[in-house]
Amino acid sequence: MMKFEFNSSEPIYRQVAEQIEDAVASGGFEEGQQIPSTTEISKEFHINPATVLKGMNIVVAKNLIEKRRGLGMFVQQGARQRILEEKRNSFFEEFVVNLVREARNLDISEDELLELVKRGYKR
Template sequence: MVAWYAMQFQFNSSEPIYRQVAEQIEDAIAAGGFEEGQQIPSTTEISKEFHINPATVLKGMNIAVAKNLIEKRRGLGMFVSQGARQRIVAEKKDSFFETFVVGLVKEAQNLGISESELLALIKRGYEQ
């Protein structure tokens, strides 16, 4: 299980820290580090642990709230929404298809690799 303190931020990256916060929360939910219904660390805890401005952390958390991955419970904190992991996995599968599979199939077609040959190559990849 991935613990929240295993989060890592790239302060030299061109990607804004608030987006990294949202992605780290999403990745932790997808990996099972945060279970559905579980409370996640507070804005203050994350900002202190990683030396990030609390407003920046909150901005990242609000992205996760907008995606219905976490929910605010007044006076209690932030909790992982029901169905969050399934939504993340479905989104990642769609992205995987668009990013990798579509290009793989096009390249296979360009090389004259048939569907059955491509499937055999994929099976071989799983065996290695």
């Protein structure tokens, strides 16, 4: 289910792209499945069709969905794995690197940090 934050500083077209990617990553849209059209999304959420198309084009450019002339947009094979890899890389760069840096600043050893992470998983 798509949900848009119209008061967010993030542009709507980027939210469209992220919503589609998130739906593919979570299995909401399966590989080979047709996704809602630009017109369907724009009507359902009262978004300008050009804005929806701009967001969809981002996902097309990443080779996650493909346009099939006269048929619509479909999730490409391997799209879920590519999205998960991208998200894992982003997680590493945005969170893990900073976590390790902060742990070093606090004189937390690697072993202590691993124990803290394990403790976090148990919660």
